[in-house]
Amino acid sequence: MNYDTAAGSQVVRLPLDLIRPGKAQMRRIFNPDALDDLAESIRSAGLIQPVVVRGIGDGLYELLAGERRWRAAQRAGLHDIPAIVRDDVDDQEAVVLGLIENLQRESLTPMETAHGLKELSARLELTHAAAADRIGKSRVYVTNFLRLLNLCEAVQERVNAGELSMGHARALATLPARDQSHWAAETARHQWSVRTLEARLRQRTAQPLHEGNDAEWKRLGRRLTELLGNKVELRGDARGRGDMTIKFHTFEELDGLLERLGYDNDDF
Template sequence: MTTTTRDVPIEQIRPGANQARRRFDEAALDELAESLRASGVIQPVVLRSIDDGYELLAGERRWRAAQRAGMKRIPAIVRNDLDPVSAQVLGLVENLQRESLSPMETAQGLRRLADLLELTHEAIGHRIGKSRVYVSNFLRLLKLCDEVSAMVDAGELSMGHARALAGVAPEQQKRMADECLRRSWTVRQLEKALARAAAPKPADGRREPEWERLERALGEHLACPVTLQADGSGRGELRLRFFSLDELDGLLEQLGYRE
């Protein structure tokens, strides 16, 4: 592997077209710029040579802050040993490992990594030093409609709220998200509301609170949406929802099933 470190003129650097990060907090960039003025750039950015300069693979936030700080050059590691796909993977892995992306940027980055390398959720997790559950939870966010995705990235909805909403139809997501914000629901309260909306109702419209408590407990234990319904004779059904084959594998493992 050929790597060199050098001070590169900032104006010769172009951000890569496939950068995972799309949103930059202006106040945070100003704070980083102040830090760079005081202490300089401690961690080099990562570049690859292109015809008219350098392509930025990792460190776009530092590069942007350095421009705000009035710096003319920035320390960089130049990776000319990488082909275009490997260059994309390096940038994705660096951002995912640093957890410097928004929730939806993370989800999109993980999907791109899976598509580029044809990896399972478990293999992606191993590549970035995270668990399979971490990967599956973020990839589930890709099922969210655009309006709810924007709420998640804006911090209006937590990851727990987002995972719960990803399990319902897109046309229901926005309505339930708005209700969640209006009522300031916790994740558990949102899950309960979604379960009530999805569960078939008995003829008299009533549902025993013991069944609801058991339903919530099972959902927390198995880390998946659970619907539990029974009639007066004790007959009923238990439904477990999963959103990918990787999640199904994890759920079967939780239940102690081995092929």
């Protein structure tokens, strides 16, 4: 069988007990039932797609991509598996290769994806747009997942468990941490749609504004800041006139803000 390999790589069969999980593996949750299904497939047809590894000395290898296949092969009772050996990558590239492989396959949970994108962006000092290019996704895709990192741990667990959708998670991420667990629990208990949750949150914050009440204007400004991800300042008078200022620091940040407001660069 032919495998596509990069320069400096080769395909070999390696004993399973010589392969170790990758140090920067972002995937933490492996569904046992899904692993059993894959193991049964491997028993019947063998492992068709090789894992990707690199040598780490003493005859051992580190997984760069394919931990799920490696685990399923163990369950299937295999002694060795096909592997692409990539000894041409350094520590930094090894981490990036594993991250990109998982992100492109969309094999991570929502929170694993969020943390993976954060890790990728930090290691390579990438903007949201550049990170999106590296994994073949849109900038909005990257921004939406990174917003999930604003969720408290309890809500993150609900998202990973599938109790809340990405739409629910994005709505909850705009709330202060102290309020997120309550609204997440209410959403799961009543099985609210995303639109219902958003409507409930609007009702929660909808209070009349009055002239001279700076606290109310500041409160609304904070809520808009949380919603848009950029600092918002509001001022108004009794006649309903006023101004709203949205601050940004780079053109890229402005582009992201315009996307969230529904504009596209092609409109200009």
